[in-house]
Amino acid sequence: MSQDVIVVQGPCKLQGEVQVSGAKNSALKLMAAALLGQGRTCLRNVPDISDISIMSKVLKRLGATVEREDHVMWVDTAKVEKFETPYQLVSKMRASISVLGPLIGRFGRARVAMPGGCQIGARKIDMHLVGLEKLGVEFSVDHGYLSATTPHGLRAAEVMLTFPSVGATENMLMAAVTAEGTSVIDNAAREPEIVDLCNMLNEMGCKVSGGGSPCIQVEGVSLDELHPCDHVTVGDRIEAGTFLTGGALTGGPVTVRGIDPSFLRMACMKLEDMGATVETGADWICVRRDGPLKPTDIQTLPHPGFPTDLQAQFMLLDACAQGNSVVTENVFENRFMFAAELMRMGADIAIDGHHATVHGVESLQGAPVSSTDLRAGAALVLAGCFAEGETQVYGVDHIDRGYENYVAKLNQLGGTVTRVSADSLQ
Ligand code: UD1
Numbered sequence: 001m002s003q004d005v006i007v008v009q010g011p012c013k014l015q016g017e018v019q020v021s022g023a024k025n026s027a028l029k030l031m032a033a034a035l036l037g038q039g040r041t042c043l044r045n046v047p048d049i050s051d052i053s054i055m056s057k058v059l060k061r062l063g064a065t066v067e068r069e070d071h072v073m074w075v076d077t078a079k080v081e082k083f084e085t086p087y088q089l090v091s092k093m094r095a096s097i098s099v100l101g102p103l104i105g106r107f108g109r110a111r112v113a114m115p116g117g118c119q120i121g122a123r124k125i126d127m128h129l130v131g132l133e134k135l136g137v138e139f140s141v142d143h144g145y146l147s148a149t150t151p152h153g154l155r156a157a158e159v160m161l162t163f164p165s166v167g168a169t170e171n172m173l174m175a176a177v178t179a180e181g182t183s184v185i186d187n188a189a190r191e192p193e194i195v196d197l198c199n200m201l202n203e204m205g206c207k208v209s210g211g212g213s214p215c216i217q218v219e220g221v222s223l224d225e226l227h228p229c230d231h232v233t234v235g236d237r238i239e240a241g242t243f244l245t246g247g248a249l250t251g252g253p254v255t256v257r258g259i260d261p262s263f264l265r266m267a268c269m270k271l272e273d274m275g276a277t278v279e280t281g282a283d284w285i286c287v288r289r290d291g292p293l294k295p296t297d298i299q300t301l302p303h304p305g306f307p308t309d310l311q312a313q314f315m316l317l318d319a320c321a322q323g324n325s326v327v328t329e330n331v332f333e334n335r336f337m338f339a340a341e342l343m344r345m346g347a348d349i350a351i352d353g354h355h356a357t358v359h360g361v362e363s364l365q366g367a368p369v370s371s372t373d374l375r376a377g378a379a380l381v382l383a384g385c386f387a388e389g390e391t392q393v394y395g396v397d398h399i400d401r402g403y404e405n406y407v408a409k410l411n412q413l414g415g416t417v418t419r420v421s422a423d424s425l426q
Pocket of ligand 1: 025026095124125126127129163164165167189308309331332333
């Protein structure tokens, strides 16, 4: 575990341009999908973050070779023969569970340690299992492992998810691609990363339609028809949204490049509600704010609603706005731990269940604070850019999971941010 601390000298104004990396939440699933290609798949625009390293280890444990050069990754799954993912890796990253679908799609079986999850609620996998069972998968649990078998083969099914879960949609999709017949996933997640996965699966020879809509159809093909592909990962809308928040907080202008603005329509609308000016181009978004920061209510919802992964960043904006607002978290239980840390910097927030009432304050004070998850960690660093004095953000390993070169990118925008070892601060 990293013992580093990010130290911010505030206040500092963030302005300029930054290139966003490929989406973490896409790249992880694209790597898992490479299992279906049974050969050497090339993935481009893969972010250099620790979650990707863990997924590389998961694939290597299954027998794949994974090579990378800058942001290009080659995943060769030709020699994969194993189908077991150990607890040691799944416990480090819940998204390891995304190999379940492609392993079932390829081998008709899988054995995956039950995930623990990060500290944002129970994060169950019941919907993954119900959906896969409809495809003919039988599950048993022994010694903390989930074993999946398909004694009667994989058969197409129509599945209605009770909630548009991203992970359940992806696992269903990656198993259904080799099921006999045409499957339908209704109430499917519509996140841009799902569309990216559907596109890659089609490049591999799958027959998927409706990605990005609530109803995805998967016409099963035989495994022999699937092959490796060369695919470019979409830009990371959450990384982009994080830097845009920094621009709106400190005034900007901040331009993020490498992102399709349609991925962030709701967040951009909220930035405008808060008094910022947002301009967009084919693959960039620019935010600036000249007037006061105005409060706005936020409700997290599945895409195209407001993303839960930007909830902490926008709570920070509300905490520094002129007035009161309510932030409602509908996607995860227990995702308000960030508020307690922000209150240590002078924010005025009252939590009641899944609602947070935020009373804007004029300024924040630098303080030692801890990342409670990766998005909260990134938001605390932004809070440090707005605050008076020095902020020390502990728990940097959370930030490393999802942000490539966060400190360097903030400094490129004019931040005064350093990364030091915790020992050097004692
Ligand atoms: C993915 C993203 C995460 C994002 C989330 C919602 C990755 C690696 N992670 O997580 O960054 O915050 O989407 O946009 O892509 N649930 C159940 N049963 C299930 C599955 C989910 O109850 O079987 C619940 C979860 O506990 C959670 C909610 O549904 O409260 C949403 O989960 P889901 O959409 O599945 O998120 P993840 O795929 O885990």
